[in-house]
Amino acid sequence: MKKESKFHKNFFTSKIKLSNKIAIYTIIPCILVIFFISSITIINKYQSEKDLIMNRIDNYVDLLESGDLNYQSIADKNKIDELIGESVLAAGIVDRNTEILYGTDDFNTYINGNGSAFIENSLDGYIVTYSDTNQNFFYYSPIVVKNNVAGVLVFVLPFNDLNKAVLNYVYFIVFLDLVGILIASVLIRLFTQKTIVNKIKALEQASIKIKDGDYNNKIKEELLILKDEIGNLANSLETMRQSINSRDLEIMNLLKQKNEFINQLSHDLKTPLTPFVTLLPILEKRIGDNPLSQQILETFSRSTKRMKNMVDKTIKLARLNSSNISYNFKELNLAKEVQKAVKYNQFLFDDHNVEVVNMVDGEIPVRIDEGQMYEVFSNLFSNAVKYSQDKKGKVILNALVEGDEIIVSVKDDGIGMTSEQMKSVFNEFYKVDDSRHDLNSSGLGLSICKRIIEQHDGRIWVDSPGLGKGSTFSFTLPYTNVSLHKINDLNKKPDDYADISNNIDQVLENIHNT
Amino acid sequence: MQKKSSLLRCISVIIVVTLFVSGCLDSEPSLIKKDGIEDDEGLDQVTVNWLTRWKDEHLRETLIHEIVKEFEFENPNITINYQFFQDAGFNSDPDIAKKIVEMINTSNYEWDIVLANTGVYGDVAELLNDPYWGEKYLVNFLDIDGFSDTQKPFIIDSYLDEYGNILVGPYIEGFYVMLWYNEEVADLIDIEIKQYNMTFDDLISYTKAVYDYNQEHGTHIAAFYEGNSDWRTTEYMFGHLFKSAVGNFSQVKEEIFSEEKNQSLLQTFQAMEQLSQYDPLLPGHDTRAWYDTRNMSFDGTVLFTVNGAWMYNHWMDMDENKTYNMMPAELPVFQHVDFYMGSYIPQFAVLKDAPNKDAAIELMKYISTPMIAEKWIRYTKAPTGIKGHLTTSDVADDQFEQFQLQINNVYQGNLHFSDNAGYILGEENKLLDSLIDELMIDVLDGEISAQEAYDEILENMI
Numbered sequence: 001m002k003k004e005s006k007f008h009k010n011f012f013t014s015k016i017k018l019s020n021k022i023a024i025y026t027i028i029p030c031i032l033v034i035f036f037i038s039s040i041t042i043i044n045k046y047q048s049e050k051d052l053i054m055n056r057i058d059n060y061v062d063l064l065e066s067g068d069l070n071y072q073s074i075a076d077k078n079k080i081d082e083l084i085g086e087s088v089l090a091a092g093i094v095d096r097n098t099e100i101l102y103g104t105d106d107f108n109t110y111i112n113g114n115g116s117a118f119i120e121n122s123l124d125g126y127i128v129t130y131s132d133t134n135q136n137f138f139y140y141s142p143i144v145v146k147n148n149v150a151g152v153l154v155f156v157l158p159f160n161d162l163n164k165a166v167l168n169y170v171y172f173i174v175f176l177d178l179v180g181i182l183i184a185s186v187l188i189r190l191f192t193q194k195t196i197v198n199k200i201k202a203l204e205q206a207s208i209k210i211k212d213g214d215y216n217n218k219i220k221e222e223l224l225i226l227k228d229e230i231g232n233l234a235n236s237l238e239t240m241r242q243s244i245n246s247r248d249l250e251i252m253n254l255l256k257q258k259n260e261f262i263n264q265l266s267h268d269l270k271t272p273l274t275p276f277v278t279l280l281p282i283l284e285k286r287i288g289d290n291p292l293s294q295q296i297l298e299t300f301s302r303s304t305k306r307m308k309n310m311v312d313k314t315i316k317l318a319r320l321n322s323s324n325i326s327y328n329f330k331e332l333n334l335a336k337e338v339q340k341a342v343k344y345n346q347f348l349f350d351d352h353n354v355e356v357v358n359m360v361d362g363e364i365p366v367r368i369d370e371g372q373m374y375e376v377f378s379n380l381f382s383n384a385v386k387y388s389q390d391k392k393g394k395v396i397l398n399a400l401v402e403g404d405e406i407i408v409s410v411k412d413d414g415i416g417m418t419s420e421q422m423k424s425v426f427n428e429f430y431k432v433d434d435s436r437h438d439l440n441s442s443g444l445g446l447s448i449c450k451r452i453i454e455q456h457d458g459r460i461w462v463d464s465p466g467l468g469k470g471s472t473f474s475f476t477l478p479y480t481n482v483s484l485h486k487i488n489d490l491n492k493k494p495d496d497y498a499d500i501s502n503n504i505d506q507v508l509e510n511i512h513n514t
Numbered sequence: 515m516q517k518k519s520s521l522l523r524c525i526s527v528i529i530v531v532t533l534f535v536s537g538c539l540d541s542e543p544s545l546i547k548k549d550g551i552e553d554d555e556g557l558d559q560v561t562v563n564w565l566t567r568w569k570d571e572h573l574r575e576t577l578i579h580e581i582v583k584e585f586e587f588e589n590p591n592i593t594i595n596y597q598f599f600q601d602a603g604f605n606s607d608p609d610i611a612k613k614i615v616e617m618i619n620t621s622n623y624e625w626d627i628v629l630a631n632t633g634v635y636g637d638v639a640e641l642l643n644d645p646y647w648g649e650k651y652l653v654n655f656l657d658i659d660g661f662s663d664t665q666k667p668f669i670i671d672s673y674l675d676e677y678g679n680i681l682v683g684p685y686i687e688g689f690y691v692m693l694w695y696n697e698e699v700a701d702l703i704d705i706e707i708k709q710y711n712m713t714f715d716d717l718i719s720y721t722k723a724v725y726d727y728n729q730e731h732g733t734h735i736a737a738f739y740e741g742n743s744d745w746r747t748t749e750y751m752f753g754h755l756f757k758s759a760v761g762n763f764s765q766v767k768e769e770i771f772s773e774e775k776n777q778s779l780l781q782t783f784q785a786m787e788q789l790s791q792y793d794p795l796l797p798g799h800d801t802r803a804w805y806d807t808r809n810m811s812f813d814g815t816v817l818f819t820v821n822g823a824w825m826y827n828h829w830m831d832m833d834e835n836k837t838y839n840m841m842p843a844e845l846p847v848f849q850h851v852d853f854y855m856g857s858y859i860p861q862f863a864v865l866k867d868a869p870n871k872d873a874a875i876e877l878m879k880y881i882s883t884p885m886i887a888e889k890w891i892r893y894t895k896a897p898t899g900i901k902g903h904l905t906t907s908d909v910a911d912d913q914f915e916q917f918q919l920q921i922n923n924v925y926q927g928n929l930h931f932s933d934n935a936g937y938i939l940g941e942e943n944k945l946l947d948s949l950i951d952e953l954m955i956d957v958l959d960g961e962i963s964a965q966e967a968y969d970e971i972l973e974n975m976i
Binding site: 067069070071072093095096118121125126127128129130141142144145146147148149150151 | 545550584883903
């Protein structure tokens with residue numbers, strides 16, 4: 001398999017716009033082709049320039065041979081320049097004895113050395129062309145009179161002058177190349193922008209909507225009718241959208257049915273439980289001191305409470321999952337809320353011999369539903385003490401601001417979790433340790449937490465170094481940067497929170513009494 | 515590393531293309547055989563002996579050298595041994611004529627090509643007592659294929675009768691006769707001389723002006739240059755005045771004496787008599803050899819010099835700057851005429867029995883090429899009878915070329931020139947030319963009257 005070069009990899013993974021990438025990648029072969037064609041053109045131009053000069057010289061020789069022009073004209077540099085169309089360095093005619101018949105002033109300096117050898121060649125009937133190291137172009141032509149070589153015509157042209165026309169042409173071609181490349185780049189850029197990039201962008205936006213759960217927007221018809229790869233992609237994406245949308249509706253429907261079923265079931269279960277709950281205390285008073293009867297009644301009472309707890313939790317979760325629940329968000333100081341939650345759950349920690357370290361302090365403005373948030377803390381505390389090992393445990397509460405959110409953590413030193421357990425711990429009815437048959441656990445507490453936190457635009461997760469090494473439950477809340485006095489003002493007002501707080505105090509007292 | 519690799523790749527492409535381009539340039543000699551070349555090693559070497567002229571006549575001499583050089587270039591098997599007649603021991607046309615006769619008589623042809631102007635031809639005719647000697651002893655170029663086509667048509671039509679109707683050679687030399695004047699002298703005297711359409715009255719006024727200037731300033735400027743009896747150059751002015759008095763060109767050319775010519779002759783002598791009032795001639799002319807005193811025309815001694823276009827080359831050979839002070843003007847006339855004085859001369863002829871006749875003919879053919887015709891016009895500022903790219907000067911860069919162009923445009927081929935008195939007094943009185951010249955001089959010198967000169971001519975006529 002061909003290995004992709006680093007350049008290509010870097011190039012294609014770079015932040016350069018796709019249209020520019022295509023334009024750059026397309027223009028490179030274009031430049032090479034243009035360069036090649038230009039080279040061929042320049043060579044042709046050079047050849048044609050050279051041929052032009054040689055033709056002029058040949059014509060001049062013809063004129064000499066036909067007697068239409070004086071041999072002496074070769075000594076007239078201006079006339080020669082005019083005839084040849086170039087600035088001739090030297091020109092002259094030598095006879096068969098290599099004596100100069102006529103020549104320009106410095107002609108004799110050019111007929112020695114190699115020149116004499118080429119003159120001999122030319123006297124033998126050859127047209128000789130040669131460029132020397134001084135960039136002089138030599139042209140030797142036999143002058144044929146009456147079918148015999150009478151002598152040799154010699155032209156010496158400055159090679160640079162010969163190339164001047166070619167160079168000018170090269171500049172012109174390079175200019176054309178640059179203009180061509182520029183125009184080609186712009187055209188390719190526009191073409192790819194119109195035919196590829198804009199369509200890919202439309203697909204990208206459509207896929208983003210799908211990713212965000214918006215399955216209602218159909219892919220644009222102009223993309224669906226395309227017969228190329230983009231059209232195929234658009235059609236695939238549209239098929240996927242329709243399929244997901246269909247399944248989403250189906251799932252939503254199923255979830256709705258499930259919630260309705262659970263809710264109905266819970267209410268159906270709660271109604272017959274009510275007499276048990278209300279009549280059991282009466283029955284306890286009347287049963288007397290029969291130990292067996294007390295034991296039976298106690299078992300019955302415990303099971304009834306557990307069942308009621310499960311039904312309550314199930315109803316709670318069902319409510320949270322339904323769209324009927326409304327939240328009462330307020331701007332509050334999270335530290336105070338944590339303090340309250342600890343306070344109200346202190347009996348729980350005491351019962352389980354768990355020490356609470358609350359490090360949440362200061363002013364942490366948050367916008368929360370006070371009651372729901374209390375539910376979250378209660379569930380997390382309950383969870384923490386529930387899985388504390390049979391020893392003196394410790395729960396550490398902390399909160400820190402990170403960016404535009406607050407991370408609140410509840411850390412315990414309990415039994416800890418495996419990574420598999422961590423993945424499922426927020427699922428409904430999931431219990432971390434089935435083997436312990438914790439009859440008091442409904443398996444819904446963390447699901448309820450998750451649902452509440454999500455309704456607060458936050459996330460919840462759990463970390464654990466492993467079994468026996470404790471767990472840390474963390475959740476985020478959006479950070480609300482409100483001033484302290486405002487928070488304090490809020491705290492001073494008699495509000496729903498105060499009512500709920502009072503209610504909770506009352507409930508706790510009742511529980512204790514019970 | 516990757517970047518280096520890409521860079522190397524780009525450089526490699528550029529190098530390959532550069533090498534491709536540079537590979538197309540000539541670094542090694544290229545040899546291409548030229549078509550149409552034959553092996554000439556079998557040709558015999560020939561030497562042509564050519565008695566020629568125009569020594570010390572500036573570019574006319576150069577022309578001879580170049581003709582030889584170029585001809586030998588084109589004909590490597592032919593060598594031209596050429597000598598100017600002065601260098602070959604000849605002093606005049608009669609000397610050359612004698613040599614030609616000697617060669618004919620002895621069949622010892624020292625020269626393959628000889629001089630053949632009208633003077634030499636006439637002298638040989640006299641010596642051989644045969645006006646048609648050319649037909650017997652000279653190559654008739656009418657018989658050489660294509661040669662007559664190299665000459666301008668009027669040459670074949672009008673100029674062959676002087677040579678017994680044969681074409682003795684290329685009519686390379688053409689000339690007009692002018693009234694040259696020294697512009698510096700004219701400025702000194704403060705006269706403005708008409709270059710064209712000069713009448714005799716104009717000439718009288720100029721001559722008088724010179725006389726008056728001399729009187730006033732005590733100078734000795736002559737109106738006209740004149741030499742000794744070898745060549746009375748003023749005769750051309752006399753002849754053209756005579757012709758203008760006759761008026762009709764056909765009549766002028768006929769070598770028949772007529773009443774019109776009779777009256778015209780007297781009128782012309784009377785004109786000379788008018789001029790004589792102003793001492794027009796440079797004193798001491800009888801002792802003055804023309805060739806040795808040519809410089810007097812531009813050294814401030816004289817105003818006018820009557821002579822041919824060849825004087826340009828004579829003077830250029832002596833002093834280029836002073837030559838450009840010499841202005842050509844038309845010969846004066848009594849009345850406007852549609853002809854002018856000038857002619858075309860063959861100059862060279864090939865002896866029929868010359869040992870290197872064929873090679874000599876080749877040389878004559880080479881002289882008759884447009885290339886040489888063009889050179890003649892450029893070198894001599896005079897016309898030629900050979901066909902060429904230029905019929906006359908077409909550039910008119912100076913006064914000489916301008917004059918040539920003007921005369922050519924105005925008079926076209928209506929030229930007439932004669933070395934004998936036939937056109938004045940009739941064919942039977944051809945030899946009275948010298949008498950006319952001498953009497954003309956005597957009248958100009960004021961020694962005799964016009965009537966006396968006229969009477970003497972009539973007395974001597976046959």
